[in-house]
Amino acid sequence: MDREVEQALPIREVDATPYAASLIEGHRDFGYSLETALADVIDNSISAGSTSVELIANTTADEPSIIIADDGSGMSETELVEAMRLGSKNPSDKRSSEDLGRFGLGLKSASFSQCRSLTVISVKDSRTSCARWDLDRVSRRNDWSLELLDDHSAVPGLELLSGDGTVVVWEKLDRLVGGYGDDRAKRVGHLNEALRLAERHLRLVFHRFLEGKKPKIRISLNGRELKPIDPMASTHHSTQKLPEEVLMLSKGKVRIRCYTLPHHKKMTREEWDETGGPEGHLKSQGLYIYRENRLIISGGWLGLARQTELTKLCRIAVDIPNTMDSDWKIDVKKASAQLPPQVRERLKKVVEHFVGTSKRTYRRRGQQLVDETKQPIWNRLQKDGQVFFRPNIDHPVFEAYATQLPDHLREGFYRCMRIVGSGLPIETLHAELVGNAESVIADHADESDLRQLVTSMLEALAGSGIPPDAMPGVMQSHPVLRDNWYLVKKLIEDYLGQPDLPDTRV
Known part of the structure; x- marks a missing residue:
């Protein structure tokens, strides 16, 4: 018209x-x-x-x-x-x-x-x-x-x-x-x-x-007075930080920085609980979007990645100016936002690299805990693309006990060990580890059992030609012994007749 x-x-x-x-x-x-x-x-x-x-x-x-x-x-x-x-x-x-x-x-x-x-x-x-x-x-x-x-x-x-x-x-x-x-x-x-x-x-x-x-x-x-909760734990000495990236756009700068939180054993319980929040670290991983230093989005990947146990310590701080409110679709409550296309494209690459590195680090660390431990109680095995764990029947403690058994009982002992391995509750462990891994711990080792373990391992090491000054370092690679090192160190000192051995744990 x-x-x-x-x-x-x-x-x-x-x-x-x-x-x-x-x-x-x-x-x-x-x-x-x-x-x-x-x-x-x-x-x-x-x-x-x-x-x-x-x-x-x-x-x-x-x-x-x-x-x-x-x-x-x-x-x-x-x-x-x-x-x-x-x-x-x-x-x-x-x-x-x-x-x-x-x-x-x-x-x-x-x-x-x-x-x-x-x-x-x-x-x-x-x-x-x-x-x-x-x-x-x-x-x-x-x-x-x-x-x-x-x-x-x-x-x-x-x-x-x-x-x-x-x-x-x-x-x-x-x-x-x-x-x-x-x-x-x-x-x-x-x-x-x-x-x-x-x-x-x-x-x-x-x-x-x-x-x-x-x-x-x-x-x-x-x-x-309210004390701050820094979701990045940016001042913690064990937090890993990548260099900041700056994305230059027509309406201002978007600043991106990746953080990996410390393992729960390197934080106090209060620090761990505060950074994880009521829903825990599994739900708290992901993007933290700040608008003029005010937190808008706290966690979640906004479709850029999946929340997994291997990435639960990954957090990315994204800073935007208030000149981008319409592009980010900041709502009235300032509690939600959407990624603009050009930011999503860049963040997707950042997240893929960051998350991939974190997963590889965790997998490598988990494998090393088994593969690099001298005389492990459990062996990690792979077959047809699957991973399974089997008790190490060659462990000095098991071997020492088996040699004391009559021949007709020895095979029954090994059969029991194999049944223990095949009965490992994988599904239950998985359910417990997802989102709550830090609460899953090894059972407490009795002092008499520790003495037997230390004695058997020291005798096995001596029989293998390991020099006495190298024995403490080998023993410290064992998770059970490392977690009880105060007692174990004294047992080693008594066995070797060398008081005040240096503590070489990392």
Whole structure:
């Protein structure tokens, strides 16, 4: 149709303003959890230049509440009204690198997902402003009238502001306390469990800020300062790091760096559990995507690789600027993203190389534990492309015992050993090792059994012509002896008559 004719056609206009009561209720269901909602509000605090954020959760009151207070730049009344407006930002607008927002929905949608009453108090240049969205009031009136409170003396959290800053108050926590009726104990327990999960999430998502990266920020929960959880264990002396790669794109730089976490035996239990998280290291492997130092994606390969036991210590940090939000399809919650084609192509190559190297390292290490151990208890064998394990009946302990048996019992002993090998519970071991390998350990060796093992091996080594000064090194290649080296070393010293042998373990 000709454009001039089209413009000449009569146009009718009608008012299609959304119903306030319906739309504002819809903003409660963007998929926020308590932890993602709190993180979104803290994003605003960081964007406002805060150095300290206090979370105060009153879980035992008849009407529980959560307060988030910061010492940022604060807002005037005009700025506060704009901040309380739904959709106060255009996601395509240019923003500073410190701005962690995007849609202008985070504060409202995150808060509404947890409560029916959102009050914000802000101080700027010694002037205090206060505004409130009460969803029950909006529902009754069905309009977009924001409440401005001139008398805000009774609003909780005001005392947390000693200068410029902002306090966000969540009341009527229906989503957090709903479903428990008058069962106060269960309600409090549910709230505290939700806060426990939220605490870990905040320690992880904002770990770079808590560590002192620009800007440095302090976050506390009910007076307890939160410590960072670095998913890369980047400061651990046993963490392996590859050089950083930089991908230059039209909208900015994408920085990629690969990390291999230490083996669980080289970390404390607390370090291991923190880096693995509630779901363990198998689920925590993969990509960690940061947007302006704020963690967006924590784990998973986004279709670039499979999660396997051999790669569970592999992690790749990917840093992107906020100028790429639309390309990465960052969602309102800032909790999910999609790889742009050009980044996916490069990351696929990085992941294939990194994961391949890790798998080869693990397989080689596992094979060496059997193949390079002198006098192993189990032999690793291959046949027709399959791998199986068989007790080493030539082991000095087994051999010494067999020689003491009468001839008619000796074959029965070897038969028992073969049955033990064929009965190895492969499927059960596999099920236990997948995702929980660090919890599978060897049975404790009795001291008398260790003495017999050490004596038999020393006699076998001596009979093979191994010099005494080489015996400790050979013995240390045996996993059972190495794990009990304090006792084994004394037994060797007594046998050789050489006290204070050097410890040459690696």
